[in-house]
Amino acid sequence: MNDPAARVRIFDTSLRDGEQSPGCSMTAAQKLRFAHALAELGVDALEAGFPASSDADRDAVRAIAREVRGSTVVTLARCHEGDIDACASALEGAAHPRIHVFISTSPLHREHKLGLSREQVLERAIMGVTRARRLVDDVEFSAEDALRTEPEFLAEICSAAIAAGATTLNIPDTVGYTTPSEIRALFEYLRAHVRDAEKAVFSAHCHNDLGLAVANSLAAIEGGARQVECTINGIGERAGNCALEELVMALRVRSHYYGAHTRIDSRRLVPTSRLLSRITGMAVQRNKAVVGQNAFAHESGIHQHGMLKHRGTYEIMRPEDVGWSQSQMVMGRHSGRAALADRLQALGFQLEEASLNRTFAAFKALAEKKREVFDADLEALVLGSDAVAHRGWRLSRLHVSTGAGDGDTLPTASVQLLGADGATVSEAAVGDGPVHALFAALARATGIALDVDSYQVSSVTTGDDAQGQAQVIARVDGVEVTGSGTSTDILEASAHAWLDIANRQSRARAPAVRRQAAIA
Ligand SMILES: CC(=O)SCCNC(=O)CCNC(=O)[C@H](O)C(C)(C)COP(=O)(O)OP(=O)(O)OC[C@H]1O[C@@H](n2cnc3c(N)ncnc32)[C@H](O)[C@@H]1OP(=O)(O)O
Ligand SMILES: CC(C)C(=O)C(=O)O
Numbered sequence: 001m002n003d004p005a006a007r008v009r010i011f012d013t014s015l016r017d018g019e020q021s022p023g024c025s026m027t028a029a030q031k032l033r034f035a036h037a038l039a040e041l042g043v044d045a046l047e048a049g050f051p052a053s054s055d056a057d058r059d060a061v062r063a064i065a066r067e068v069r070g071s072t073v074v075t076l077a078r079c080h081e082g083d084i085d086a087c088a089s090a091l092e093g094a095a096h097p098r099i100h101v102f103i104s105t106s107p108l109h110r111e112h113k114l115g116l117s118r119e120q121v122l123e124r125a126i127m128g129v130t131r132a133r134r135l136v137d138d139v140e141f142s143a144e145d146a147l148r149t150e151p152e153f154l155a156e157i158c159s160a161a162i163a164a165g166a167t168t169l170n171i172p173d174t175v176g177y178t179t180p181s182e183i184r185a186l187f188e189y190l191r192a193h194v195r196d197a198e199k200a201v202f203s204a205h206c207h208n209d210l211g212l213a214v215a216n217s218l219a220a221i222e223g224g225a226r227q228v229e230c231t232i233n234g235i236g237e238r239a240g241n242c243a244l245e246e247l248v249m250a251l252r253v254r255s256h257y258y259g260a261h262t263r264i265d266s267r268r269l270v271p272t273s274r275l276l277s278r279i280t281g282m283a284v285q286r287n288k289a290v291v292g293q294n295a296f297a298h299e300s301g302i303h304q305h306g307m308l309k310h311r312g313t314y315e316i317m318r319p320e321d322v323g324w325s326q327s328q329m330v331m332g333r334h335s336g337r338a339a340l341a342d343r344l345q346a347l348g349f350q351l352e353e354a355s356l357n358r359t360f361a362a363f364k365a366l367a368e369k370k371r372e373v374f375d376a377d378l379e380a381l382v383l384g385s386d387a388v389a390h391r392g393w394r395l396s397r398l399h400v401s402t403g404a405g406d407g408d409t410l411p412t413a414s415v416q417l418l419g420a421d422g423a424t425v426s427e428a429a430v431g432d433g434p435v436h437a438l439f440a441a442l443a444r445a446t447g448i449a450l451d452v453d454s455y456q457v458s459s460v461t462t463g464d465d466a467q468g469q470a471q472v473i474a475r476v477d478g479v480e481v482t483g484s485g486t487s488t489d490i491l492e493a494s495a496h497a498w499l500d501i502a503n504r505q506s507r508a509r510a511p512a513v514r515r516q517a518a519i520a
């Protein structure tokens with residue numbers, strides 16, 4: 001690239017383009033919370049909404065403009081007086097306000113959507129930028145559907161926008177139609193043909209209809225873009241926008257190639273992605289780059305063996321650098337001896353070769369039946385079935401009742417547990433929800449308080465009689481421990497998962513006994 005020390009500005013539009021897509025709408029309070037998270041992440045600009053679209057969006061933008069500091073707050077407007085004035089009013093109180101005006105420029109949109117000629121579109125664009133510039137100093141102009149626009153008209157309208165006061169020129173691939181070499185060439189063309197091009201920052205806004213949004217945004221940077229518009233988890237219209245986490249990490253991992261950097265605090269990527277999933281209820285696919293659950297997980301033996309020798313063999317970035325605590329070695333039917341020996345050692349079992357081989361054969365047989373083999377399963381394999389039968393507390397009875405709102409039943413759980421010594425203990429507790437009440441009742445019954453980091457339930461099979469698998473991750477003496485439980489009743493599965501960890505915590509208090517059992 002020509003500019004070796006290029007800084008690329010990150011413009012997040014999760015709260016506008018992301019939020020306007022199906023399944024992603026947020027309340028004003030949720031938008032405010034997420035805007036704070038984006039500012040902490042270090043985005044240069046955050047597009048907070050489209051104030052003219054609804055009172056709720058206007059109020060959300062207002063709150064963000066007043067409270068959030070550290071990022072430019074942007075709002076979107078059509079080339080329409082009312083929209084632009086609504087932006088300026090909603091942005092009052094912002095430390096760095098920007099109005100973003102847009103109009104479609106492609107022949108298809110001009111003719112069929114707007115019913116306007118080229119000249120009329122140009123006039124409206126000039127009107128919009130001029131009006132916005134009277135209200136704020138920082139104005140962005142977008143040529144919607146730019147990638148299907150005649151390049152010379154695009155250069156003409158961008159030149160006019162700069163003359164009218166635009167400080168950023170955004171070139172959106174609105175329908176995710178372009179390819180990397182095409183968009184790179186377009187940015188090079190515009191930088192050469194737009195009048196006073198050096199007075200504005202060129203920006204890319206790529207959609208993912210062909211799965212190319214990140215690749216196209218990177219190519220736009222190669223062509224001279226110095227702002228990229230993107231969203232957390234790639235949410236956005238249809239197949240989404242360029243995923244912020246992927247773009248940022250591509251620039252960082254391949255910094256020598258791109259010679260560009262951002263000011264994003266990459267360690268905040270996973271927490272920000274999780275916050276967005278929690279707010280919108282839209283889960284991230286397991287194999288999603290950077291923030292997906294599998295992004296740093298290794299199950300196959302050959303990869304695990306390589307990872308144990310040198311993590312660079314199968315990881316191009318460090319999980320800690322993007323906000324994961326560590327890489328994950330998942331024990332399953334593709335795992336090999338090296339990973340098994342390593343995991344057992346971490347659990348406190350040092351096995352001789354013959355014993356390891358026997359355990360490995362048993363592990364493979366078990367892995368054929370189970371999707372994932374957890375620490376408790378490995379312990380059971382090593383300690384033998386007697387130890388398994390008496391491995392601590394077992395659930396003998398469970399009752400949970402729940403309700404919501406005034407006059408309804410408080411979420412309440414009662415449990416009866418059978419201890420390793422044959423004694424039973426019964427306890428009950430209320431909680432914020434049924435699972436919270438259940439975990440509180442289990443804590444009372446066992447006298448063990450678990451510091452639960454995460455809890456999830458997934459379906460092992462399909463259909464309404466499917467088995468649910470609950471997974472609880474808790475911190476025990478600073479170490480992450482995973483417990484799992486399976487049942488057709490997800491609350492029962494959750495109780496088993498909680499007890500799985502509690503029992504291991506109890507057993508860990510007697511390490512000498514455990515090692516003896518392993519050797520026998
Ligand atoms: C590519 C993008 O992401 S663009 C942003 C898309 N986001 C949204 O649309 C979310 C917010 N939108 C809304 O809430 C509504 O569409 C509103 C409030 C903005 C407008 O609602 P309505 O007045 O009922 O118009 P409607 O949505 O049916 O049609 C859009 C109108 O805007 C016009 N328009 C579209 N883009 C522009 C533009 N950039 N500049 C000027 N006018 C435009 C259309 O020609 C149409 O005009 P018409 O009503 O005179 O036919
Ligand atoms: C409003 C513009 C920037 C947009 O979202 C698009 O064209 O995709």
Ligand SMILES: [Mg+2]
Nearest residue numbers: 017174205237
């Ligand atoms: Mg868009």
